[in-house]
Amino acid sequence: MKVTVWNEFRHEKESEKVRSVYPEGIHQHIASFIEDAEVTTATLDEAEHGLTEEVLNTTDVLIWWGHKAHDEVDNAIVDRVHKRVLEGMGLIVLHSGHFSKVFKKLMGTGCDLKWREVGEKERIWTVMPNHPIAEGLDEHFELEQEEMYGEHFDIPAPDELIFISWFQGGEVFRSGATFKRGNGKIFYFRPGHETYPTYYDKNIQRVINNAVRWAKPTTNGYPTYGNYQPLEDLSKGEKTDDL
């Protein structure tokens, strides 16, 4: 299994605070805890954002973290990632990646939400305990400080809703949701603001590892499309006498 962790990698360069949490960048930290996979990273400022045809064609699951520079992601690369997801590559979209071009293109909706950054408590409840992405978790777990994301979250109704967040300030949010698109599987996972040590949390790491396993491509006869001859002999069919 090959996993590529993509990060915008700008906050870490510009903010001392973020750098103090993720000195090597969020991507390097996420890459460090992915299990049972060959993990590489890619970032916005690399050529082709590090997402060349070759990299994507050999990636089984792509993890995406972006926030302040969504607009700088080249449309051609967005189309390339979109195409690869439809072909079967798994995609895990984290936190502010809800507003990335590729997630919006896959969802077909605005993907907007409410937000607040005061470091309040988030409590994440599992509402689909039998899902493999919830494997090994307790019924709920807490993050002492996170950015708030609140409903309405402008996404299609998820295929599966696994987690719902409670926020101290009074909001709720559909925090863990799966979507199947084309031949690929997508998981959106809410937590992960850059100024908090969210990706050091063992529960968060477990969810992401579970999601990587869940999102791996299915080996199948990739669907074909176009003009097809009948599988049945129409000339012998019931209607022949009438024609």
Next chain:
Amino acid sequence: MKVTVWNEFRHEKESEKVRSVYPEGIHQHIASFIEDAEVTTATLDEAEHGLTEEVLNTTDVLIWWGHKAHDEVDNAIVDRVHKRVLEGMGLIVLHSGHFSKVFKKLMGTGCDLKWREVGEKERIWTVMPNHPIAEGLDEHFELEQEEMYGEHFDIPAPDELIFISWFQGGEVFRSGATFKRGNGKIFYFRPGHETYPTYYDKNIQRVINNAVRWAKPTTNGYPTYGNYQPLEDLSKGEKTDDL
């Protein structure tokens, strides 16, 4: 449209506190605000719990409130209600009705949940704003005091999740959910503890009225089952030469 409001009608007889909120019984109060329908009521202690064949056969939408006497509901009446829902009668299950025999029979699961009765605040968020059951509501509304119901709620994944509740004590709950079963439509709506004036709330009344309209039976060729002759002439089919 004919609506029947069913109520266990025991709390009101036994508790001064409940009676002070609903002097005529919860059923009479609910019946009083249902719009554009011919509304009747039925209660546990009537013959056949007030749900005779005749009553059910002419009911388009049944509203169900029960709590402390679920076990006293006769299994034959449960089967009768269940059958009518599969035939097309709408069913709106309120609050503690989650544990009624008929809801459990329709869901196929335990329908259990967490609960707490300290009169904390509930804030109900709309997560599917385009659903007709959410018509006319703001993005969220509050009940100053309610019983808490918390996840995990042991139901099948709803066909549609319309509302999620935030509770002051730290829990979330899937508070408004639809389920299609057989030819019928079911809506579960969480609020409505007997000691609080929840059913006097204008938003609550609007949701219940919206749900009644949504749940009305679809007039259709009721599905038929059993042994059927082929619709195509198999003797002329492609395989004839081979047989």
Next chain:
Amino acid sequence: MKVTVWNEFRHEKESEKVRSVYPEGIHQHIASFIEDAEVTTATLDEAEHGLTEEVLNTTDVLIWWGHKAHDEVDNAIVDRVHKRVLEGMGLIVLHSGHFSKVFKKLMGTGCDLKWREVGEKERIWTVMPNHPIAEGLDEHFELEQEEMYGEHFDIPAPDELIFISWFQGGEVFRSGATFKRGNGKIFYFRPGHETYPTYYDKNIQRVINNAVRWAKPTTNGYPTYGNYQPLEDLSKGEKTDDL
């Protein structure tokens, strides 16, 4: 209720055969059977394709038929329609409209499928009889001659799957499917090849009329997004002692 029927309106101009079926254009024919609504039409070759801001802003439900000129639909108009659907306008996409820019943008997938044009029989089965879009139909109905569309149909799993087609040549197809996106409701309905009199069929007309009623906008507090103050007093919350 205001309904706008949009048609590419090219086949009818270029093909005697199509013109013999729909002399006034598919749009005029569809407009002629829509009930209980103020109906107007719009076509590709009008200014702004007939879909000005004013037209769209006053349209409750838009019906879309296109086939050979999807690429000629201006991207700005596609974005305008897309935005209006997310705001709440209903959208009914017919037949080859599966490949329209706006449907693909709303779905986020390729929307491709298999097809064959030999005039074989299609039998449409209702698999969700309790849905209002199936109101008044028998369990199945037939179209003696239609173009075949076959799986895999590259769409997200529908929110609701109402119809499945059987084709004489051996394929099946998810023929009637709903999708909620943003504040809007979408119904895709497969039949309607331009060379067959499909839109004269009473069952087809009934489905489209049912769908128009189902897709009408919900009047609600349109979701808002952005930076929000807490609804609860965080300074008084449990965590105050720790901060």
Next chain:
Amino acid sequence: MKVTVWNEFRHEKESEKVRSVYPEGIHQHIASFIEDAEVTTATLDEAEHGLTEEVLNTTDVLIWWGHKAHDEVDNAIVDRVHKRVLEGMGLIVLHSGHFSKVFKKLMGTGCDLKWREVGEKERIWTVMPNHPIAEGLDEHFELEQEEMYGEHFDIPAPDELIFISWFQGGEVFRSGATFKRGNGKIFYFRPGHETYPTYYDKNIQRVINNAVRWAKPTTNGYPTYGNYQPLEDLSKGEKTDDL
């Protein structure tokens, strides 16, 4: 992984024709092709139908084939299987098992359908190619002779619809469908009439093996229910001043 294959095991004893296809019983044949698991079998005429507490408590996935003797399955054993599914045991229900007591209890609906036994052709189409249960399959595969099952199939809308069958005689059927209930995963798979060699088909065997892997229990903090203390300090909450 422990798999138990349950079979009614009556047809094989009573019919020469069935015995010629499955000389050791359908259960032994299914058990013979399950991969990567410790497989045992159980049958109706064993004590407790072979489904003792001990057997069920150590079963990860139960496969169920029954047809003519559904009524002879003891209700206490049905309840035991139902409880184990809600606790997390996977359940794969085959063919005529759609009418088993345990499947009907889990679905909450009638589970009825149309049927015909003339040995016509079934063609099974994959409509969710990215699902692990479809792993390794082509876009469609055929069974030269099978019993027909036709819509309407009276089940809840599946959580995931993976396969749709085309029948020579003109019907369609939702042939492969998943349902999550409680902590358990359920897969219904249509083919497998006792007089045809369906379970010798390599595609059928692959689907069942895929389903076993998919249905294995998730290890989690099994949900708890009942009366709970608040997770937040309500006395310090915003509303304290008002109380």
